[in-house]
Amino acid sequence: MRLGVYGGSFDPPHLGHLVAASDACEALGLSRLLWIPSAVHPLKGDRVRTAPQLRLEMVRAAIAGDERFQADDLELRRAGPSYTVDTLRELRARHPDAELFLLAGADLLHELPRWREPDEVMRLATLAVVSREGDALAPESPLPAVAVRVARVDVSSTEVRRRAAAGQTLRYLVPEPVRALIERHGLYGGRSR
Numbered sequence: 001m002r003l004g005v006y007g008g009s010f011d012p013p014h015l016g017h018l019v020a021a022s023d024a025c026e027a028l029g030l031s032r033l034l035w036i037p038s039a040v041h042p043l044k045g046d047r048v049r050t051a052p053q054l055r056l057e058m059v060r061a062a063i064a065g066d067e068r069f070q071a072d073d074l075e076l077r078r079a080g081p082s083y084t085v086d087t088l089r090e091l092r093a094r095h096p097d098a099e100l101f102l103l104a105g106a107d108l109l110h111e112l113p114r115w116r117e118p119d120e121v122m123r124l125a126t127l128a129v130v131s132r133e134g135d136a137l138a139p140e141s142p143l144p145a146v147a148v149r150v151a152r153v154d155v156s157s158t159e160v161r162r163r164a165a166a167g168q169t170l171r172y173l174v175p176e177p178v179r180a181l182i183e184r185h186g187l188y189g190g191r192s193r
């Protein structure tokens, strides 16, 4: 089985994540893609404010109905920072025969050497670097990785949070059930519609 691993803060999940995940599934021929919200981000730490359980709930709402996608709370069940190497070890133990693909945006490529045990991360999984159409070609990377071309959807969680705080609509940037959760819980300090 070719198993994809998509980790992130997902604060909140948005259409950019969904299009990238869907295109990567097709391009890599994945049987399944696990969406894994981080509990404590190893580098951002407490800067991710929204409660992990709520981010998990938003991920579940975002991917509902797509049988290729599955949310996994394994990082939420672990204490301490959510190191990717620990996640991959756990998945390797759970699926000894699976080939693991770690999806990462091109923006993560330069910070990867600062991750915990980057060599082990690269041994446990094939790094699949998601780059969007129109991106400048990635600078020469010393890391072995496959490049996955995905459609460009220029949305970020930062932009969604900014709009929510400003009371602007989030329609068409996040899936409708995610928008409803943001509204219901009054997330990001605004009255988004």
Ligand SMILES: Nc1ncnc2c1ncn2[C@@H]1O[C@H](COP(=O)(O)OP(=O)(O)OP(=O)(O)O)[C@@H](O)[C@H]1O
Pocket (backbone or CB within 6 Å): 007, 008, 009, 010, 011, 015, 016, 017, 020, 103, 104, 105, 106, 107, 108, 130, 132, 153, 154, 155, 156, 157, 158, 159
């Ligand atoms: N619009 C997008 N298209 C494709 N991939 C994306 C997009 N936005 C984020 N990603 C990728 O999704 C993964 C998880 O990202 P994350 O949850 O931090 O979202 P983000 O939008 O980058 O958040 P923030 O704006 O808070 O930094 C990362 O690998 C990131 O590169």
Ligand SMILES: O=C(O)c1ccc[n+]([C@@H]2O[C@H](COP(=O)([O-])O)[C@@H](O)[C@H]2O)c1
Pocket (backbone or CB within 6 Å): 006, 007, 008, 009, 010, 036, 037, 038, 041, 042, 043, 082, 083, 084, 085, 108, 114, 115, 116
């Ligand atoms: O393992 C590490 O040291 C490490 C350091 C930084 C980020 N990560 C993981 O990278 C994924 C994407 O992070 P981000 O910054 O896009 O939210 C997320 O699953 C993080 O837990 C992992």
